Amino acid sequence: MDKKQIVLTGGGTAGHVMVNLAIIPILKQDGWQIDYIGSKNGIERNLIADIEGVTYHPISTGKLRRYMSIENFKDPFKVLNGIRQTLGILRKTRPNVIFSKGGFVSVPVLIGARLKGVPAVIHESDLTPGLANKLAMPFAKKILATFPETLAHLPADKAKWIGAVIRPELFNGDRRKGLRIAGLSEAKPVVMVMGGSAGAQRINEAVRAELDALTKSHQIIHICGKGNLEPSLKKYGYMQYEYVGEELPDLLAATDLVISRAGANAIFEFLALQKPMLLIPLSKQASRGDQLLNAAAFEKQGYAEVLYEENLSATYFTEKFNQLVNASANMKVNMQNYQRQNATALVIEEIYKLAK
Structure with missing residues (x-):
């Protein structure tokens, strides 16, 4: 590759950021230029924005509420605005690949990726996929799972079990x-x-x-x-x-x-x-x-x-x-007796495959 440019996304909770935190040092060491698309006020901004060598881009995003709220009627317009903002970021950064950890901020990013023809890979941590990843799956090329049982809930032509990505510093x-x-x-x-x-x-x-x-x-x-x-x-x-x-x-x-x-x-x-x-x-x-x-x-x-x-x-x-x-x-x-795979290396491998 002439350049190695990647966009990471994911947020809403720390769990939707931790895998990104685990792979950022490896990507930096391998010479990738890293941009991160997250929400304006989510925890991902606190965890990512100050990392040297990572450019943070806040966008508008919706949210799933399990109760009645006027905000539920506003959310589709927030997602549409998030897609528009994502398209502008992708035109500017021209990434080879997008890696998504999930959360509702990732939905407009994955839709924008499909519209711009940028290949995307999703990581699903839970045993069954969350709603955000369910919405984003049709726009991804690859879906990586932490639990082997999760494969039963994913499209077979896209799914791969890799195990858990663990932050090496732990x-x-x-x-x-x-x-x-x-x-x-x-x-x-x-x-x-x-x-x-x-x-x-x-x-x-x-x-x-x-x-x-x-x-x-x-x-x-x-x-x-x-x-x-x-x-x-x-x-x-x-x-x-x-x-x-x-x-x-x-x-x-x-x-x-x-x-x-x-x-x-x-x-x-x-x-x-x-x-x-x-x-x-x-x-x-x-x-x-x-x-x-x-x-x-x-x-x-x-x-x-x-x-x-x-x-x-x-x-x-x-x-x-x-x-x-x-x-x-x-x-x-x-x-x-737990047999742990090197899931971090497998994530990086899938990123390289899609980027090429």
Whole structure:
């Protein structure tokens, strides 16, 4: 190729950005010019816009709401405007290929790619495709899946199972440094609590309600989401963060057990790092049910205990946590038997194939 120009897209949640974050350093090292199309105010802008060597382009985008709102009637016009903006960006950047991680910002980008004749590849993390990827699939040349079961839900002529893309820096954490950062000791095992990029109020409440019981035997790193800190809650062995960035590899290295939502990218990262999990997936009332399927798959393979949100109470939370502690040794054995593909290399390989 005379030039190597790529447009990345994806956003709405951190999960729709993490794979892009994993491949950006490799693309930069290989000499690609990188543009990123995201929303004006989404989390992807916070995570991507300041990366050196990546040009961020905000566009108008719609959103799926599971409730009645006047905004639902405005969204088709936002998507049309996003397509128009995408076409302008693609005329200017003239990319060889587009890589999409999903989220509603990706829909106008994939439509624009088809209109401009730019080949596109989609990555689907969840066990079943989300609505945004379903809408975008007809405009893509290739669709890559994290779960092998996902292939049953994808067009056979486009689909390929590659496994989970894991950010390489997560394997470089230092346990002692992580303990030092969090102000914790080697005396007790460490539990990391994560509620996703936006936090999870019910998980936060359950952890804090049972904090005295939890800290008798464990130390807690609590990533509670933006605006969810409890400044008055100061306790030895308990550290709160709204969000964790560059410290995450070290904090994960210090972590023995995880309590988390069941977003696919996050739980596959915990699996790769062999962190036994208690998963509390988003309910059907709050989502399309993808996390329920993800959690069930991990529970079936012996990687996790599952607590359904409708059953979440302080006492049942403690009961399920104790089950996690008791099952953690067997979970680690199961995790050691997990055969992980080099999904990152396979993504880069598909990008090169389409670009040529």
